[in-house]
Amino acid sequence: MARQGGRPGWLREPDPLQNPIGSRLAILGMIALIIGGAVAIVTGGEQPASGLPAGGTHASTPAPVSTAPVSAVPVSAENDAAELASWYHGSEGLRIRVATDVATVRSQLAAQNGAALKPACATLGTDISAAITAPVPPTAGARARYDAGGRGYTAATASCAQLFDGTRIEVGVLQQRIRTSLADGDREWAALAAIIGQPMATAAPAAP
Structure with a gap:
């Protein structure tokens, strides 16, 4: 029999609090809401680990500063190059004389012309001495x-002189020493020219 003023008992919705399963679910839902709210409160007020607001920049980071371009070549190197070029130009005549003497000695040595080789070596000795004592x-x-090139040419003239002063050394040995010493002098003066960036002095054209 139905109650007056209400729905029949078999049509009424069950009370969740009277249902053991429903009451447990309701309690768990309330606990979840409480925990979620507490977490939101705690995390909402935290700052990033770095102490910076999200999206911000560090106050101590310096702004990029533009710098003026700096010359890659030191001033001292530029001065050295200018002084070397000036010296090389000023000594050109003397070095051409030495190169001419060297070519003559080689030519007479190859021809085995002792009569012409002796004065050629003497001339080389005079010119290389002037070169060594020059600036x-x-x-x-x-x-x-x-200096190393000068020593090579000087050694060549010394060996050449021994061909004619009675030194007891085989002629072939002395002639080879002359060739080797001339090559040493050429190598050092070629390296000198490379340092300065100029061509090595060569023998003057033969007189007609």
């Missing part, structure tokens, strides 16, 4: 090459 290159590296 030297203004930088240490160039000076070392210049």
